[in-house]
Amino acid sequence: MPLAIAAPPPNIVFLLIDDMGYADLSCYGSKLVNTKNIDQLAREGIRFTQFYVSAPICSPSRTGLLTGQYPQRWRINSFLENRESNTKRGMAQWLDLKAPSIARELQKSGYATGHFGKWHMGGQRDVGDAPLITEYGFDTSLTQFEGLGDRILPLLETYDGKPPAKHALGSDKLGRGEITWMERAKITGAFAARAQAFMSEAQENKKPFYVNLWLDDIHSPFFPEKALRSDGTKKTLYNAVVQSMDDQLAPLLGYLHTVPNTIVIVASDNGPEPGAGSAGAFRGFKGNLYEGGIREPLIVWGPGRVKSGLVNEKSVVTSVDLFPSLLKLAGVTLPKAYIPDGEDRSDALLGKSQLLRRRPIFWKRPPDRPGPAGERFPDLAVREGDWKLLSMTDGTAPQLYNLGSDPGEAKNLASTEPERVRQLTEKLLAWNKTLP
Template identity: 50%
Template structure:
């Protein structure tokens, strides 16, 4: 949606990196990225069109592995194999080239740069493997990614026109994997609906768009979801949304630019990935979650096993206060169950049964 709307408004639009809408594990019939309003794209095994696929070298004398998950059999775009430690660099260089071309054409630009680092598998350069432990490999990939993204940031910062008229947003899609990253004070990991699984950082940089007094400040109060980015960025760019479009997100442009510490007004709903009811040693993870203001409720698909947390006073979700607030539990439980039933069905409730069937067929 954002790519299409900005493209119609005259922006050059490019997507470089992870896409996750076709390409992976035999999904070859999905639309190409350029069909979503992007002029140029370069992706990995989770998208279609031109893509870079990884050669995973553990630097231990063993054969180099190819990490493609079936993408290399799908066609629909030129494929280039590169060392896993250079995949992010491929995306960064493509983004830089796209930006320079946009400048030559005197066009404003919008770029998605979505590397799959620091997602596993972790194959940093040999000099950054450390002792070969999961944590050291993760940190080696992180340091390498910082350098590679830094090349793009240097291009923006060293060009006076770009520096004064560019907004860079840096965020993540989920929490860490145990033994690799850290969720700090928050409970849980990737795959979980606790804060450690779903809360992620958001950094906004735009010195020409922000008052000097707010640059470098930290906002720890605003509740802001990724779905709020689209209407917020449309506001910042002065782009009118398409007619009859109803966003799930809210316009919080002032929060991104440091002008406000307000929060979204509507609740945020979550449901776990269908294959992750039992993960990282937890046998029965909550299926659904909703955050409304400072209240956070987690429960099963039918609303049972409800847990309630006051995130203002207990951001680590250490004390379940459901028994103390039955009215809030009933209200939020109904909201999240109704939301779940309004969504397209997934196979979360019968994933284990379906998985057993697949295994028997094999």
């Protein structure tokens, strides 16, 4: 009997959208835009309805995606800002180079690795001595004002006859890379084009590739092209940027349809900015631990490897699952010293199973997002099965929701389920004690 020939490792493209709400793509229910190019990936692949990020704000969420570990383990609890602010909030100035990196593991296994777009794990504002993105396992990078190395910085065009304003937040003074100024409305297309060129080169060199295309869109400030600005309200401008983003991705997504053995992952890093995006039926938004802040779209596409036309409503997947899952798909063994916070969910990503997860998921609120006076947002949260508990750091003020019957977190069941509250609180506080 002939030996089975192992499948070649897949190309992997991770498309991460910035600050997009759960319901901002038309394939997730938006009636205000027609994201036909991303929708096509959803139709031809799998659309998940229970995907979570590890934090409701950018820097820690991205840390969870890169490392597969809860970002608080690396003292990244909120968005990285200037040195004084980072120190005041008890945070690191950048992600420690000792942290795990999915790109580093794939690079060591022969992958061509590239990062194109937003980084925000060090090298922003006045932090000019952070490591370069390439030191985390990427062969090449092109970023924006929240990372070092070659970068594209935006010009904010208001179409009023005045020169466009530069929006750099200090990045233009840090050096350590070539700077290109570009109209903000066109930057997504530029990142996509550079990513496509990198993929083409990897193909020519007969190497599998791993590419982060982590867009600066659709984060504020919102500056779409003039024809899309309409009444100029925040909501209108936001949806115009969503539409423009999808349009600018069309050439790259068309190209990927010609590249065999490729898996594309589409997600967002956290919930929407209030007054801009939509979390749909979910409560909350960017910065808090209700579903609207941490539940995000997840689309997985890969003709010949990923099942087509599925909507997975059962599998609870979290961003820290991607590290072990993608390494498994690439045939790469986890590092010996690596302690995963996530689970291997590769079968779910391929559409082979919808098995329930084994371990609970935990969250910690960014310290600089306490909520309105007199109505503080919960500090901690845990989900196990359909049950989700939110509480303060000492376990007080519990809120308990059954997400199976109440995904909008409208009915607090803490008073009627005291034993469940006790059990989940115990697990949540025990997890919190493991953090620095």
